[in-house]
Amino acid sequence: MTSDSLPSLTALRAFEATARLGSASAAADALHLTHGAISRQIKALESELKHPLFARHGRRLVLTAEGRAFADSCTQAFDMMKAARRTFERAHEGAPLVLTCTGSLLARWLIPRLPRLNRELPELRLRWVPNDHDSAAATQDIDAQLVFSDNLQAPAKQRVLAVERIGPVLAPQLAAQLGVSATSSADTVLAQPLLHTLSRPQAWPQWARRSAIDEQLLQLGQGFEHLYYLLEAAEAGLGIAIAPQLLVEDAIESGRLIAPWGFVATDATLALISREGLGAREQRHIHELGDWLETTLDSSANPAADRTS
Template sequence: MSDHFNLPPLNALKAFEASARLQSITLAAKELHVTHGAVSRQVKQLEEHLNVSLLAKHGRGIKLTDAGSQLYEAGTAAFAQIHTACVAIRQQTQRAPFVLACPGSLLARWLIPRLEQLQRDLPELRLQVITSASDDSNLQQPDADASLVFLDQACPDTMQAYTLDNERIGPVLSPLYQHAAALQTASPAQLLNEPLLFTRSRPQAWPEWAKIQQLSVTDLTYAQGFEHLYYLLEAAVAGLGVAIAPEHLVRSDIANGRLIAPWGFVETSAKLVLLKRKNQHEKRAQQLAQWLTDNL
């Protein structure tokens, strides 16, 4: 095994460096927020590892032995190099853009209308947005720092999820749809007689909603299917049928009258989350998660 795997423990080196620099075990303990005994034990461990004395008593304080002076000089230089490298890495990370992956439908219908405000509120984030591979992608994009997703499963052990909101889904249709007037006052069961638009990226949406409404899933009648949720909603706006969608994606369409939601929305087991790898971009991810929560 090569020599670099036989280094002394880092805590022992830190205790020695602080003691030598401050010429006091007591002051080193205060700086490191540990007890006097803990520092003494760490220094003794280092001396035993090297089989040499590093510190000697000098009056009421301590002084370096020849071996101690040699190690202190080398250790100080090494710690300085590590500190310089860490500062440079942090600065590079802070200057780099924060890349957010987002499903195309969520990007087009929710994030883009708010993107300018987000960039004004969090300029230091240097946000760049890319499109996720699919509407139902629950996994972190390899080329992104974080992903905005509807997560309906346990978060992977290697990932961290910031929960932003519960998912709520419901049927929506255009006021121009041929049966719109009748459906606005009808019970949910009336949808069993309507051709239902669906998306292939979320085929479980209609069955999940039907079960909550205590309707028979087998009695649902499907019409045109679409590859992405964005196309599904455009079809609904065009009056082609009744679609089902997350409330977040149709809130503005309902507000401006392009769509109506006669039966409202129900919560599912899914959560809208900001998903990222653990121990990466903690501060910037927290800033973005808080902004998203405040603006949902």
């Protein structure tokens, strides 16, 4: 085989699946082949490359250093081919764009606004996928992400939509019990065990610093795995929670929560990040969605509840 020729695609698929899944048996199941067929393809590939890709310990296969690097390149290449196929199919079949965001953002802000989105952009077909593992780079199965991040990477195709603002919120019945009103000092939170999320322990200290409060005096109470659960607990009157303004504005407007101390800006921004390799149609729809999100975010802002740092 010359250096510019390609190995057998069948052999590459067998090798990549084995490396990714950890065994020839798992690769055989994934590719609907026999274990023997997978083994023969890998041996043929090693013979063609004239170097071993796996070290064999009995029946166990362990990637060599060169094999690991080659497997990573194969996975990237297959991912690119899958993405190219999806782009081609969408261009011809009008398949929906696949977008992801956290479950909390999807449930508390996006879903209530989807009827408006569907009315105003009727040709835009979307499939939303909840994802509670924030990342600044879209995965192979996602066309774009709507994500809060304070570490956006310049090379990514990203559109910054809004600055994140956070603040304490609580149920009106709890506020009445605690004697909290719009004129109460923000120091009131220091006397209470504070609800928080385990995934974002820095939120309360971040708010305290920007509100001129000693963060060492904060008393963290019950923690919740996800922000959605935290806000449900706050609405049930279980305590004072810290939350992004975007995710509680509907609850504040309906009277389920109040935000007596307003909101402060953080270093994070809400951004729409699209993957590389999108076709012209997908890029146009992402741009239209970005325009709609930007307009909707601007119109839903409530300056009267804001408090700058």
